[in-house]
Amino acid sequence: MPNVKFHxxxxxxxxxAGLSIIGQCIEIAGVDSIDGRFPTTLGMRNSDVLKSYLGLLCLGMSDYDAIENFRSDKPFKQLLTLQKVPSTATLRQRLEKLAANDLQARIAAWSTTLLSLAEVPITAEKGHVCLDIDTFVMDNSNSSKEGVSRTYQKVDGYTPIAAYLGNEGWCLGLELRPGKQHTMKESNAFLERVMPRARGLTEQPILLREDSGFDSKAHLALIEQHCQAFADDGRQLDYIVKWNPRDSAKADQDTWRAVAADYWEELRPGKRQALWVQSVSITVDQVEHVVKRVMRLVERTADRDGQLLLEPEYELEGWWTSLDEAPEAVIQRYKAHATHEQFHSEIKTDLDLERLPSGKFATNDLILHLAQLAYNILRLMGQLGMTGELSPVRHPAKRRRIRTVLQELVHRAALVIHRARQIILDFGQDIGRMAVLNTLRARLRYPRESPC
Known part of the structure; x- marks a missing residue:
């Protein structure tokens, strides 16, 4: 055993050391602008409270008590440009007070401002930038928090809704919902808030993708209205929404088999499928919309091992869409919608937000909006600093998981040197990480005004 001594x-x-980039991103987003609306009280700026908690989230912590470890951490205060670091009690009380002032829309605007001013890369897939909207479950079992109730995954918790743009997964919306709330409830309002953000970030055609929980006439009519608004501006918006076959549709198998009779094709012995396209008329508020629906009926008379079934099994699926493509292409485009599940996982695990810290619903909703900004900051660091030639040695990837960004860029040791009114971070012999962070800092250096 080596002779180890402590000094x-x-x-x-x-x-x-990655807090240097996080602090710069927070400045770009314009978090300091909140002090103009909510002046300093009791010697603690509201911006210091929000930036301190954003710093915690960007370090993978969400518990209020975690702030105590940084109250005497001078670099934490300096790199985030804080006048003071709040205590646990101050952090909790001030976040609850700010949540009562409906700051959610303002915080969402900060996130969009960061993505816009940083000119983030937004990658299209097959000619469309995908906008994925979905709900997910946050397990908060064995708690008495406000809004916790039974979710569709049979656990007690919340079912927030989120929107992600592009292959990179930029988060354009993250809002808390009670666990028992149906997916479709208030989703039209969420779409109305998210669509202008997507529209302002990219000029490329957008493809909206949603699962069967969003299948309602009113929602489809709203999407059609947005498609028309895009077309009026010379732009393109398409959509794919999974069809939800109600009980009546499932029961009427004879009718579906009759329609599919002309489209059968064998996939393997004992399995065949039929693909066809329908035009369906829906009327909402006395306005008629003709919507295309891609249908697929699968018949199985034997399993994959060749074992014959006693009775044929049928699987009926459908997708509402505005795409003028073959049914196979539409289905393949929808399959990529499942990628967003990884983004849900990063929010819950990498940002440590599976179990939200507050007992009050409004405060937890505010925290999720702050998590949206923290998520985008870390995603930005990953896309600009870990996918190019300067990236630390890793396997090739389109994007880096937030946990990887935390490990490679944020949790890096450095010696803090103060010289000539400057803060210098000395990385020793870790030249690779220093080069990445230095490149990020130069890339994010813009002259800017307060966005709000």
Whole structure:
């Protein structure tokens, strides 16, 4: 065993050198602008409270008590440009107070401002930038938090709704919902808030993708209205929404088999499918919309091992769409919608938000909006600093998981040196990470005004 000794010196060290980039992104987003609307009270700026909690989230922590470890951490205060670091009690009380002032829309605007001013890369897939909207479950079992109730996954918790843009997965909306709330409830209002953000970030054609929980006439009519508004501006918006076959449709198998009679094709012995396109008329508020629906009926008379079934099994699926493509192409485009499940996972695990810290619904909703900004900051660091030639050695990928960004760029040790009114981070022999962070800092340096 080596002879290890411990020694303390007067040098200032930090294990979170990536906070230098996080602080810069928070400045770009314009978080300091909140002090103009809510002046300093009791010696603590509201912007310091929000930036402190954003710093915690960007370090993968969400618990209020975690702030105590940074109250005497000088680099944490300096790199996030804080006047003071709040205590646990102050952080909790001030977030609850701010949540009562409906700051959610303002925080969402900060996130959009960051993505816009940083000119983030937004990658299209097959000619369309995908906008994926879906709900997911946050398990908060064995708690008495406000809004916790039975979810569709048979656990007690919340079912927030989120929207992600592009192959990179930029988060354009993240809002808390009670666990028992149906997917479709208030989703039209959510779409109305998200669509202008997507429209302002890219000029490319947009493809909206949603699962069967969003299958309603009113929602389809609203999407058709947005498609028309895009067309009036010389732009393109398409959509794919999974069809939800109600009980009556499932029961009427004879009718579906009769329609599919001319479209059967054998996939393997004992399995065949039929693909066709229908035009369906829906009327909402006395306005008629003709919507295309891609249908697929699968018949199985034997399993994959060749074992014959006693009776044929039928599987009926459908997709509402505005795409003028073959049914196979529409189905393949929808399959890629499942990628957003990874983004849900990163919010719940990498940002440590599976179990929300507050007992009050409004405060937890505010925290999720702050998590949207923290998520985009870390995603930005990953896309600009970990996918190019300067990236630390990793396997090739379109994007890096937030946990990887935390490990490679945020949790990096450095010696903090103060010289000539400058803060210098000395990385020792870790030249690779220093080059990445230095490139990020130069890439994000813009002259800017307060966005709000």
């Amino acid at each position: 303390a010196s007067r040098r200032t060290l930090t294990s979170h």
